[in-house]
Amino acid sequence: MRIIATVAAALIGLALIASTQASDAGRLLLYPKSNDDWRAAYPVQMLTRALTLSGGNYQLQPGVEDVPKARNFLNLSTKHGVDVVWSMTSIERETEHLAIKIPLNRGLMGYRVALVRSAEPDMLASVASLEQLKQFTAGQMYVWSDTKILTSQGMVVPGSNYNTLFRMLVAGRFDFFPRSVTEVSQELARNAAMGISLDKHLLIRYPAAMYFFVNKQDAKLAADIERGLEMMLASGEFVQRFEHYYGDVIRELQLDARVAIDLHNPYLPADTPLCRRELWWADLCPIKQ
Structure with a gap:
């Protein structure tokens, strides 16, 4: 009986040690894997820093495979293989999921510049209004959040594959490919040899939050995420990290010198904190939704 009691005590001790080690390691937190490391670098860094500041006990790790964003949200709902996702918000997404309402890239997701064919670099040079812009067609993935916004303007040619859209542009299937200012530099560098250039004239913008x-x-x-992000905002670290990642891009694209075409975003939730000025790169409060 003493031997049995001793073995039982030892097993209990091992279980307690294992439990303590698991507790010390923290909760494993899975985020979407991305084969394009440059897309994930900034949000992962912000998430890591926010959780560190909040005192949350987490271990961050990418998921097993790179899957479409819609699949990530489905997995988030079913608690299958992902615990946190970053993406543009919408009424539907905020209904189905819990959003931390601090825009990671300060609204730049809604600032778009156009990729055009190198043979027609000034195609959009004369555009000065939304009505004039509607004379041209834009390529977009049919599942993207911003596709609905552009579709409501009646100028989208949908595609089912991201890489194919660049080939469709070169082939003349549509006139321009609007891309977020946070992504366009890398995309242009990867596809310029195909005969793609950056339009220097237009800025398409609408209120949006990632x-x-x-x-x-x-x-x-x-x-925990919200507390950490708020601490970063209060200390100025949030803006510093944003400037580190996007400051040069904003200056290189000369956003202030472009003709701005403002679009309505009918999918933006009514309680989006547009008038909380410190959250945004530019003042969005006067824009009525």
């Missing part, structure tokens, strides 16, 4: 999203039952994780 948030972190978690499962609706994951309130503690949401609170």
